[in-house]
Amino acid sequence: MKPRKKRMMWVLAGVALVGLAVTLVLRALDANVMFFYSPSQVHAGEAPKGAAFRVGGLVEKGSIQRSVDGLQVQFQVTDEVQRVAVQYKGLLPDLFREGKGVVVAGKLHDSGIFEATEVLAKHDENYMPPEAAKALEEAARAKKALP
Numbered sequence: 001m002k003p004r005k006k007r008m009m010w011v012l013a014g015v016a017l018v019g020l021a022v023t024l025v026l027r028a029l030d031a032n033v034m035f036f037y038s039p040s041q042v043h044a045g046e047a048p049k050g051a052a053f054r055v056g057g058l059v060e061k062g063s064i065q066r067s068v069d070g071l072q073v074q075f076q077v078t079d080e081v082q083r084v085a086v087q088y089k090g091l092l093p094d095l096f097r098e099g100k101g102v103v104v105a106g107k108l109h110d111s112g113i114f115e116a117t118e119v120l121a122k123h124d125e126n127y128m129p130p131e132a133a134k135a136l137e138e139a140a141r142a143k144k145a146l147p
Contacts, residue, residue, distance in 0.1 A: 038135030
């Protein structure tokens with residue numbers, strides 16, 4: 001085999017290995033990336049059906065319903081324009097309260113109920129996840145624009 005052909009084989013092997021590595025990284029990222037949606041976006045059908053994503057907003061006042069054992073909880077997440085019904089089984093964060101900011105991760109069922117696998121509550125009086133704050137601002141602007 002000539003040196004030029006040998007070099008070409010090494011270059012092609014290197015390109016193939018880099019391509020394989022990029023493919024594996026992209027597949028791993030695709031499996032772990034979760035997008036954020038506001039309740040208005042979920043209501044408009046922008047959120048994926050059957051795929052995991054996050055919904056953020058405020059816990060609607062008067063919407064929390066707990067089961068007898070206390071582990072199953074249902075509540076509404078709102079951006080003050082639309083709301084999403086959330087169902088969660090597990091222990092809630094200590095700072096989870098009505099009227100406070102929350103981000104929930106999970107999947108939306110065909111029935112319209114969002115089954116959460118994780119509930120994140122704000123950690124102090126001044127903090128709200130940037131995505132949730134932006135969604136609330138946009139919802140407030142949309143609410144003012146309505147006749």
